[in-house]
Structure formats: structure tokens, C-alpha cells
Amino acid sequence: MPAVNTASLPDIVFMLLFFFMVATVMRQNTLMIENNLPFADQVEKLDKKDLVMYIYAGKPSENYKQYGNSAKIQLNDKFADVKEIASFIAAERASKREELVPYLTTALKVDSDANMGLIGDIKQELRKVNALKINYTTKKGSVLGNN
């Protein structure tokens, strides 16, 4: 039996490689918090990635234990106070083209175990700066099975 010609194998592998290179989205933010998102099944996709502002919340992860044990907010790459949300939103808005500002959505990426007090505070701040479109980012899955 003649050996199978493997000369085109690198080409095939390179094709796969390019696909994954293009599909890979590197995280913009280094997470300093635990971010185990809750499950939901009535989800909608956030289609325009550049029109999303991310607010993370959760308790500090293993390496940042010195910041305490209760849930904290993370904006960009650092921990933030609830009061800093307003300036964060203003900065995000300023960085976008003016006509796109009304379409901005705030994605709340909050850890499952965070309590609602913090979320309530965030929502109140967002209302103050009139950033009313929000999205509770979740994983897709059944609510009942994963409780």
C-alpha cells in the first residue's frame, strides 16, 4: 500500500489556525474578581460589541484577597466605587461617535453570589446618568437545573 501523501497537511492546519486566530477575542479587561455568571434561558444577543460598556462586579479573586471579601465593582482594570460609575459612563460616551451614544448598552457582568444591594446601587447610578439600556449578561442554560 502506498503511503498517503501528507504534503497538504500543513495547509489544512494553517487554515484551521487562521480561523482560530481570527475568531479569538482577547479579553480587554483583566478580571480581578470572581465572575461566575448566572444562568438564564430567555437571553438576547448583544450584537454590537463596540457599543457595549462593561461593568463587572463580584468578590475579589484569590490574588486580590487584600481588598476584602465582599463584592466589589470593577471598571476597566481596577476596582471602583459606586460613585465612579458616572464618570466611567461619561468617559465611555466621550470615546464613541456622538450619533452612536444613544445606542450604548451597559452590560452588567455580575457574579452569581453577589447580593442585590450592590446591583441596586449600580442601577441607581446608571439611572442618574441616564444610561437606561442595560443587559444582565448570563450564561445560556436552564434556570432550574443550575440552582
Add this chain to the structure above:
Amino acid sequence: MAKRAAPEVNAGSMADIAFLLLIFFLVTTTIETDSGINRKLPPMEESEEDVVIKQKNIFTVLLNGQDQLLVEDEIMELKDLRQAAKEFLDNGGDKSCTYCKGAKDPASSDNPDKAIISLANNRETTYKTYISVQNELVAAYNELRNERAETLYSMSFEQMEADYKDVNWPGNKEKLKVKIDKIKADYPQKLSEVQE
């Protein structure tokens, strides 16, 4: 001097190199999970006038600090919430709602347009539970809208919305928008939230 041909570079290990890179990207790729429940927050300015809403048109859902669920003054399991919310919304107590399939119980909501779901949660409620409850309530609305869309246009509401968003969809978007708005008007999402 005799001319020597440059020796061929051995490309046999090319596949190995490419595989190595491929595996690296495979491992580092996280297909982003950017989907979730969309909500709209109420604007800041409070309207001065008090709106009078009949008690029977309000479906109260209470979440306490221990993640227990109290619906219409009764303790309820999460799995029953969706059905209870659907029954409440689809009740059609004053018989003005021609498309409602509910029990027409005069002690429950008048029609879907008047029915309001009020969700109250405590500061100690965990986010996970809150999202579960939100999800079930949104699901109740979505299921009713789907049923309505099936009877009117023999197409699910989800499909209609997906078509509307799809840039490659060949149909008439304006007509579809009218249909979507009609369904939304039949079952408007009225969800109010309070935090204690």
C-alpha cells in the same frame, strides 16, 4: 567551480509547528458569552401624579434576603412562577380582552394591558436568584407573545424578532415591524422593580 543547487529546506516539521500554534489558539479561545437579559431602567424623573392601580391588577413577587419567593402572599417554588405569572397576565377578568385564554377570574387581572408585575427584592438577595426570577417573568411574557403570534401569523414571536434583526432576511421589514408592535401591544411588558 561547480554550481551547486541550494539544498531543499525540509518542510516536514511545518505541520508540527502549525499544530502547536493551532493548539495554543484553541486553548486560549473563549467564544465570548455576550448574551443576556435586556432590560430598560425607568428614567430618573418621577411623575408627580399618583396613578391608582387596582390591587387585583398587581402581581406581587417578593424575594427576601434568604432567597425565598413570596408570590401574591404565598410561598412559591421557582419552577411554578412562570405558570403563575402566565395565568395572571392571561386572565382577562373584565372580558375586554378577546384573545386571552385565561380563567376570566374576576379576582385576578382585568386584561394584559393593565396587568403589572411588581418585583421586590431585598439587598441581601443573591444575584443568581434575582436573575432566575427575572428570567421566569420574561419567559412568561415571551410564551404568551409566542402563542399570540402563532395564532395571528402562524409564526413564533422569537422568529419574527430574529427575522427583523437579520440583515439578510428577504421579507418586508416594515410590515414585520407592524406585526411585532401589534404583539407587543397585546402583551405589553409591565414589570416594575423595587428594592427594599
